[in-house]
Amino acid sequence: MVFIFDMDGVIIDNAKWHLDAFVEFGHRYGLKTSREEFSRYFGLTNHQIMDSLFQKKHNAVEILALAHEKETIYRELYRPFIKPVSGLPVFLQYLKEQGITIALATAAPPENVKFTLESTGLKDYFNIISDASMVKRGKPDPEVYILTAGKLGVPPSDCVVFEDSIAGIKSALEAGMRVIGVATTHKSEELLKYVNEIIMNFEAAEKSVDCWLQNPN
Secondary structure, eight states: OEEEEOSBTTTBOOHHHHHHHHHHHHHHTTOOOOHHHHGGGTTOOHHHHHHHHHTSOOOHHHHHHHHHHHHHHHHHHHTTTOOBOTTHHHHHHHHHHTTOOEEEEOSSOHHHHHHHHHHHTOGGGOSEEEOGGGOSSOTTSTHHHHHHHHHHTSOGGGEEEEEOSHHHHHHHHHTTOEEEEEOSSSOHHHHTTTOSOEESSOTTGGGGHHHHTSOOO
């Protein structure tokens, strides 16, 4: 078994700052969209988000420019507050000591991955990293998780995934992986519609490792 972590909402609890960034970004372009409406974009790639947000198709150059602007706002807002989800560093160290392979699979752009892992000091824990630049289809499509399993050289059934978003959970389940819901971005009752196992954070998570390592079936 290997453990795969989503990033936003799993490595860091950053939904508030993404919403703040979306609001600021929307104001710049005269988009009258609420924080509640922006929350439906969690787990999607910027290409998916921008096309939906502006209700039009963008070419690759346009997407990169718009995404860069929004993500720059996000990083500037979140930089003073960024920290790992409670208990995560201790949990990752425990997994490393047990010889368990750890991967990161996210819909975030590589700039945000670099920002997150360097700011939290967690980069060295991950054997494999997959981000939005490596896939054509974002979550809930299973591509990023299938790609990650392939990089790891294991079948999807040997992967335990930690996910916070509905799109991300659907992505991992469609890939044939076992999913542990992390109740940061969404409430536990929302996640329970899709998965049976929920954690609030990673405090004392090492006590559940043996259970998570069991065959999902």
